[in-house]
Amino acid sequence: MSPRMDLDARSREVFQRLVDTFVETGEPVGSRTLSRKMSVGVSPATIRNVMADLEHEGLLYAPHASAGRLPTELGLRMFVNGLLEVGAIDAEERTRIETMCQAAGRSMEGMLEEATSLLSGLSSCAGLVIAPKADAPVKHIEFVHLGPGRALVVIVEANGVVENRVVEVPPGVPLSALAEATNYLNARLAERTLDEAREAVLGELETDRSLLDDLSRKVVAAGLATWSDDRSGAALIVRGQGNLLNDVSAAQDLDRIRALFDVLEAKEQVLRMLDLVIGAEGVQIFIGAENDLFTLAGCSMIVAPYRNGREEIVGAIGVVGPTRINYRRIVPLVDYTAKVIGRLIG
16 A cells, blocks of 8 residues: 555645654644644644544554554655655764764774764664675785784775784794785785685685695685685674663563564574665665564664765665654764765775
């Protein structure tokens, strides 16, 4: 069932102000409250008639016999599609987002964690981000001795993102073997991605075993292993789940939030979020049952893709919260954060 968009001006204003009030308070909205918010004086009796018509259209419902009205998921979809007036991000918020997302000297994961935490705080929702398999060309790689049997692999990508990984190496491996492994890999990176370099190096090692001594070969193999498995798919970062508990007013709401927590814990399920925004333009809004990931949780998700320098969608960032999420404020926050991330990853 699609929401109707042919309401008259009075019905549209009543509905819009009801949704705005619901988002603000989370409570059913009555006719007397709306009569004080209308741009032109309208009696509570007239508003009650309008609300009855909106309820008949499936846009509103009454949670209790004598209560005010709440928007249905169908009504929220109509509001988002045709009545939502997106606000603007103020200069202070832009500066905070820009500053917190700066990737200089920080790993890709660290930058995305900062962005997600900030978005969670600004929206009072749970923030989540899809960090996909990285495919940026590698500029430099280096092995650093950490102690017996351990080395740090420092990977610097062409876009400036730095990744640090600890690997196991043969005990007693000399510094010369680490240096030889470093030089060997750097000579073969040639602006390749890690996956491309791994494939080429493995092939070379199999066909010509005289290029490296045995210990250096084992160091190279350990380095290759760091990106063979854990780089095969996307990862999910979730921050600020506790925000979802700040405004729980009923046992039913608590049950919904618990159900949402269960969904977020099953991270492989939420990773499907990226599929929802592939090929999409800008911010996507999923309300309640429209998104089968959160059907049981009665929640809404606002998510936007972020792109690399080649305009390819490489990830997605957004928030999830109750259906009374502040769409007007959060849509531009998500949109701007996604654009900042895309710009920084290059």
